Each structure stands twice: as structure tokens, then as C-alpha cells.
Amino acid sequence: MTLRNRLVVSPMCQYSAVDGVPNNWHLVHLGSRAVGGAGLVMTEACAVSPQARISPADTGLWNAAQAEAWHRISCFLRSREAAVGVQLSHAGRKASVEAPWLGGKGVTADAGGWTPVAPSALAFREDSPQPRALEPIDIRNVIDDFAAAAQRALDACFQLVEIHAAHGYLLHQFLSPLSNQREDRYGGSFENRTRLLREVLVAVREVWPERLPLWLRISATDWADGGWDIEQSVELARIVKDLGVDLIDVSSGGLVPHARIPVEPGYQVPFSARIRREAGIATGAVGLITRAAQAEKIVVDEEADVVLLARELLRDPYFPLRAAQELGANVHVPEQYQRAW
Numbered sequence: 001m002t003l004r005n006r007l008v009v010s011p012m013c014q015y016s017a018v019d020g021v022p023n024n025w026h027l028v029h030l031g032s033r034a035v036g037g038a039g040l041v042m043t044e045a046c047a048v049s050p051q052a053r054i055s056p057a058d059t060g061l062w063n064a065a066q067a068e069a070w071h072r073i074s075c076f077l078r079s080r081e082a083a084v085g086v087q088l089s090h091a092g093r094k095a096s097v098e099a100p101w102l103g104g105k106g107v108t109a110d111a112g113g114w115t116p117v118a119p120s121a122l123a124f125r126e127d128s129p130q131p132r133a134l135e136p137i138d139i140r141n142v143i144d145d146f147a148a149a150a151q152r153a154l155d156a157c158f159q160l161v162e163i164h165a166a167h168g169y170l171l172h173q174f175l176s177p178l179s180n181q182r183e184d185r186y187g188g189s190f191e192n193r194t195r196l197l198r199e200v201l202v203a204v205r206e207v208w209p210e211r212l213p214l215w216l217r218i219s220a221t222d223w224a225d226g227g228w229d230i231e232q233s234v235e236l237a238r239i240v241k242d243l244g245v246d247l248i249d250v251s252s253g254g255l256v257p258h259a260r261i262p263v264e265p266g267y268q269v270p271f272s273a274r275i276r277r278e279a280g281i282a283t284g285a286v287g288l289i290t291r292a293a294q295a296e297k298i299v300v301d302e303e304a305d306v307v308l309l310a311r312e313l314l315r316d317p318y319f320p321l322r323a324a325q326e327l328g329a330n331v332h333v334p335e336q337y338q339r340a341w
Contacts, residue, residue: 001083001159001160001212001213003039003040003083003306004037004039004081004082004083004331004332005037005038005039005320005324005329005331006039006299006305006306006307007037007038007039007040007295007306007307007309007319007320007323008038008039008040008041008042008284008306008307008308008309009030009033009038009040009041009042009308009309009310009313010042010286010308010309010310010313011042011043011044011045011087011162011164011217011310012044012310012314013044013045013054013058014026014029014044014059015054015055015057015058015099015100015101016057017057017058017059017060018057019065020047020050020053020058020059020060020061020062020063020066021059021060021065021066021069022043022059022066022069022070022073023069026043026044026059026073027072027073027076030043030073030077031073031076031077031080032317033082033313033317034076034077034080034081034082034084035080035317035318035334035337036313036316036317036318036319036320036321037318037319037320037321037324037331037332037333038082038313038320039082039083039306039320040082040083040084040085040160040306041077041082041083041084041085042084042085042086042087042160042162042308043059043070043073043084043085043086043087044058044059044087045058045059045087045089045091045164045169046058046059046060046061046070046086046087046088046089046149047059047060047061047062047089047090047091048060048061048062048088048089048090048142048145048146048148048149049062049090049141049142049145050062050114051095051096051114051115051116051117052089052090052091052095052145052170053091053095053096054091054094054095054097054169055096055097055098055099055107056096056107056112056113057099058091061086061088061149061152061153061156062145062148062149062152064152066152067152067153067155067156068156070086070153070156070158071155071156071157074156074157074158075157078157078159080334081332083159083160084157084158084159084160085158085159085160085161085162085213085215086153086156086158086160086161086162087161087162087163087164087217088146088149088150088153088161088162088163088164088204089164089169090142090145090146090164090169090170090171091116091169091170092116092117092118092119092131092168092169092170092171092172092173093116093117093118093122093123093124093128093129093131093168093170093173093179094116094124094128094168094169095114095116095117095129095131096113096114096115096116096129097128097129105127106127106128106129107129113129115129115130115131115132116129116130116131116132117131117132117133117134117138117170118131118132118133118134118170118173118179119133119134119170119173119174119179119180119181119182119186119187120133120179120180120181120182120187121133122179122181124168124256124257125257133182136184139186139196142170142196142200143196143199143200143203144203146163146200146203146204147200147203147204147206147207150204150207150208151207153208154207154208154209154212159212159213160212160213160214160215161204161208161212161213161214161215162214162215162216162217162249163197163200163201163204163214163215163216163217164217165197165216165217165218165219166217166218166219166249166251166252166254167217167219167251167253167254167255168219168253168254168255168256169254171196171197171200172218172219172228172254172255173255174186174187174193174194174195174196174197175193175194175197175218175228175232175236176193176222176227176228176255177193177226177227177228178222178224178226178227178228178255178256179255179256180193190232190235194236194239197236197240198239198240198243201214201216201240201243201244201245202243202244205243205244208244210244213246213247214244214245214246215245215246215247215248215249215284216240216245216247216248216249217248217249217250217251218233218236218237218248218249218250218251219251219252219253219254219255220233220250220251220252220268220271220272220275221233221252221253221271222252222253222255222256222259223252223253223259223260223261224255224256224258224259224260227255227256228255230271230274230275233250233271233275234274234275234278234279237275237278237279237281238279238280238281241279241280241281245281246281246282247281247282247283247284247305247306248272248275248276248279248281248282248283248284249283249284249286249308250268250271250272250275250283250284250285250286250304251268251286251287252268252271252287263288264288265288265289265290265294266285266287266288266289266294266298267287267288268285268286268287269285269287269289269298269303269304270303272284272285272286272298272303272304273285273301273302273303273304276302276303276304276305282305282306283304283305284304284305284306284307284308285298285303285304285306285307285308286307286308286309286310289307289308289309289312290309290311290312292319292322292323292326292327293326293327295307295309295323296323296327321333321341325341
């Protein structure tokens with residue numbers, strides 16, 4: 001796949017779906033970023049099953065109605081010459097909560113909530129819903145759900161799949177010793193803690209064509225003692241490269257609420273650079289990247305192969321067009337907007 005530039009719309013949950021079906025909000029939200037010149041537009045975290053949602057208002061890809069709705073959106077994005085990707089996710093123990101602007105508290109069963117699942121029966125925080133530890137048959141179902149969602153993504157004309165193993169969601173929960181206290185083949189050693197993710201990637205690659213990219217988002221560190229860290233991330237990157245992963249989308253944190261994160265512009269870029277250098281795999285950088293020159297320097301210095309923007313693209317959907325002008329690059333401006341450029 002060839003992107004028209006290296007700016008990527010990072011997945012951003014909108015908490016605006018009904019029964020997992022994306023709607024006009026998602027069409028306009030994502031469509032604006034395609035019109036705005038992004039090289040690749042990624043959907044928000046898309047749940048692979050009903051219990052995989054973060055909130056009852058999350059989008060999904062566990063049935064045909066959702067795939068049909070996503071097809072309409074992906075076709076529009078591609079018509080604007082943007083590549084289109086879907087992020088497949090399972091929230092694990094961080095599921096069954098309200099949208100952030102409603103407080104993010106747990107949702108009760110009578111309000112549409114459900115019992116979250118996790119590697120171990122450890123809640124995210126004291127006021128979070130208590131999760132149920134996954135049984136072996138449940139783990140098999142999770143793997144099958146990711147593969148089935150990838151097949152629906154192909155039917156919906158997506159060109160790229162990203163597996164979400166970051167930000168404290170289920171696959172990340174299995175990776176970290178802080179949330180995974182299992183004593184079976186999915187817990188304990190590095191090999192066991194990475195097993196579910198590896199099995200998900202293999203299952204997805206069985207249905208996702210070789211010609212189409214497969215990305216993996218990870219949190220490079222938990223920012224907490226005894227947790228997942230950059231050394232394990234580098235080793236994981238080496239392994240998944242041989243399982244068909246084409247790029248590591250490098251974020252951090254999200255597993256535990258008490259993490260102390262030194263947030264500053266570009267604070268996660270060194271993780272992307274190290275994984276790229278030591279694992280020999282393409283990476284994406286994300287995290288408080290807000291200026292064109294800043295993003296360009298990351299690519300020029302070979303710290304990442306693509307730059308993912310989130311909040312800056314919420315503030316300005318046309319950031320790529322402005323960045324192109326600032327950097328003296330050619331960029332396609334829609335005919336309807338050319339009078340302004």
C-alpha cells in the first residue's frame with residue numbers, strides 16, 4: 001500500500017454508536033479528516049464482540065449490519081484518496097463503562113451494562129466493574145472473534161487492520177504482569193503472557209490477505225514498576241514481525257490508574273525510535289505531536305515511518321493541508337475547497 005503522505009488519523013473513540021453500528025456522525029467525523037488530506041484514516045477502536053466494547057455506545061464489527069454501515073464510510077474515505085484502516089479491539093476489564101463526558105463510571109445491567117472479562121479477576125480501579133477471569137474456552141472465543149471481525153473488515157472494504165494491544169485493554173492486560181496473574185499457559189513467563197496476542201495475530205493473518213497491511217498498537221511501557229516495559233516491547237516486536245505484522249503503532253500507558261507519565265511534546269517518540277532500530281520493523285509515533293515541523297523531524301530523523309495525530313486533528317481536521325503548505329509540499333486539495341488555498 002502506498003499512502004499519499006505519512007500523516008495518519010489515530011483511532012479516537014467517539015462513543016456515539018447504537019448497537020455497535022456507526023452512523024452519520026462517524027461518516028462526517030472520519031470523512032472530514034479524509035477531505036483534510038490525511039494519508040490514512042483509522043477508525044476508532046472497533047469492538048470484536050458485544051462484551052468487547054468499552055461503553056454501550058462503542059462501534060463494533062461483530063455482525064453484518066455493522067459491516068454494511070462501515071462499508072458506506074470506508075467507500076467515501078477511499079473516494080477522497082485516503083487509505084482507510086480499522087482498529088479491532090477488546091476492552092477486557094475496562095469495559096461496561098459510560099462515555100467519558102458522562103463520568104466514565106460502570107454501567108449496571110439494567111442500564112445496558114455487562115460483566116467485563118480479563119486475564120485475572122482484578123478490577124482496573126476500586127470503582128470499576130469487577131471482571132471475570134477468562135476460561136480457556138473464552139480465550140478461544142476471543143481469538144475467533146478477532147478473526148471474524150477481520151473478515152468483516154475485508155468485506156467492508158477496509159485496506160488495513162490494526163490490532164489494539166495497548167492502553168490497558170484486553171490484549172495489553174494479558175501482556176502485563178500487573179494485570180495477568182494466571183498460572184496456566186497464558187500467564188507467568190514472557191512467552192505465556194504474549195501467547196494470546198500471538199494467537200490473535202496468526203488467526204487474523206489467516207483471513208487478512210498478505211497484500212494488505214496488518215498493524216499492531218502497543219503500549220511500550222506501563223509506566224509502573226513490575227509492569228510491561230520497553231525491553232519486552234522490543235522483544236515482542238521482533239516476534240510479531242515474523243507473524244505478519246507490518247508496523248508497530250507505539251503508544252504507552254493505560255494499564256493502571258496510578259501510573260506516573262512524564263507527558264510532554266513527543267514524549268513517546270523515543271519508544272518508537274528504539275523499537276524501529278532494535279527490532280527492524282516499521283513504527284508509528286504518537287503523543288502530543290502538534291506541529292508540522294515536529295512531525296516532519298520525526299520522519300526525517302528515522303524515529304518512525306508514520307506519524308499519528310489524534311487531538312490535533314480534532315482541533316483541526318485540515319492539519320495535513322496546512323502542514324503541506326508550511327513544509328512546501330504538493331498536496332491534493334478538493335476541488336470544492338481550492339478557492340481557499
